[in-house]
Amino acid sequence: MFSFLPESVQNALNRLSLRELSEIRLRKDAPCRVRYGERLFYLTPFGISEERDFALRPTGKELEDVLFAASNRSMYSVSDELKQGFLTAEGGVRIGIGGVYSTENGVVQSVRNVTSLNIRIPHEVTDCTRSLAEKIYRTGFVNTLLVAPPGLGKTTALRDLCRQIARLFDLTLLIADERGEITLDGTGDTGENADRILYAPKAFAFSVGVRTMRPDVVVTDELVTEAEGTALAAVLHSGVGVLACVHGASLADASAMQGVKTLLLQKAFGRIVLFGERVGKTVGIYDGEGHIL
Numbered sequence: 001m002f003s004f005l006p007e008s009v010q011n012a013l014n015r016l017s018l019r020e021l022s023e024i025r026l027r028k029d030a031p032c033r034v035r036y037g038e039r040l041f042y043l044t045p046f047g048i049s050e051e052r053d054f055a056l057r058p059t060g061k062e063l064e065d066v067l068f069a070a071s072n073r074s075m076y077s078v079s080d081e082l083k084q085g086f087l088t089a090e091g092g093v094r095i096g097i098g099g100v101y102s103t104e105n106g107v108v109q110s111v112r113n114v115t116s117l118n119i120r121i122p123h124e125v126t127d128c129t130r131s132l133a134e135k136i137y138r139t140g141f142v143n144t145l146l147v148a149p150p151g152l153g154k155t156t157a158l159r160d161l162c163r164q165i166a167r168l169f170d171l172t173l174l175i176a177d178e179r180g181e182i183t184l185d186g187t188g189d190t191g192e193n194a195d196r197i198l199y200a201p202k203a204f205a206f207s208v209g210v211r212t213m214r215p216d217v218v219v220t221d222e223l224v225t226e227a228e229g230t231a232l233a234a235v236l237h238s239g240v241g242v243l244a245c246v247h248g249a250s251l252a253d254a255s256a257m258q259g260v261k262t263l264l265l266q267k268a269f270g271r272i273v274l275f276g277e278r279v280g281k282t283v284g285i286y287d288g289e290g291h292i293l
Helices: 005-012 060-070 077-082 130-136 154-168 202-213 226-237 251-256 261-265
Strands: 019-029 032-034 039-042 047-049 084-089 094-104 109-121 144-148 174-178 194-198 217-220 239-245 271-275 280-285
Touching: 005 019, 005 039, 019 060, 032 060, 032 217, 060 094, 060 109, 077 084, 077 109, 094 144, 094 239, 130 154, 130 271, 130 280, 144 251, 154 174, 154 217, 154 239, 174 202, 194 202, 202 217, 202 226, 217 226, 226 239, 226 261
Parallel strands: 144 239, 144 271, 174 194, 174 217, 217 239
Antiparallel strands: 019 032, 019 109, 032 039, 039 047, 084 094, 094 109, 271 280
């Protein structure tokens, strides 16, 4: 999974349990840090430590080499992703990029002088939403929105809910996986009734997918822009169900996001699930009116 990383980092990670590893932060000439369990540690040649003195310190060239290797040695092939500030490596590993972004007329054209990388490692957690699915889908599928701050497991929950829907109902799902995270770069288990459109813009996947794949439910992650919300509204108006997620620490946060603001005002979601406090922790389940259940 980590063949794109510097050898020194790979050797250090070999000393750890990958089940506990969720994030690797590489910064130019600065101590390498990892999120292990639910805490941040320094990464040293001997494993993790709370002391920074022996932490690995990647060079700027090593950061550039990471991106080159993660792109399968073709930066051109991932140029659209790079312009959005990330790259998806094998297995759905997502690499966020800090550096100097060049823009033209307000549109990002390229990134250079990479100074930091945030490498997020997805995990398969089977049946983690079984009880949640049986609770919110007691009388059948309803349009569902998952709300959580970054890093608290909503994509993992989204993936497992796909499997639970396949278990509970004979419904065809279309997964619009713009970043490759839901399907783990196409290698993850999303249930036997799921079709996938990977790395296409959400609006394209919604429009083309509904017309050509005839799904019962469209699944998507991280709704952000008003255009994405408008495209998803068209899905709902076509009679197709929706399972989606958005960033936020509360319903008020979600209501302020352009990607779902109008949909929430229209009460488009029959169930809204709020995650928080720690990874995978459900802190509230609400109906379309915003009343807690």
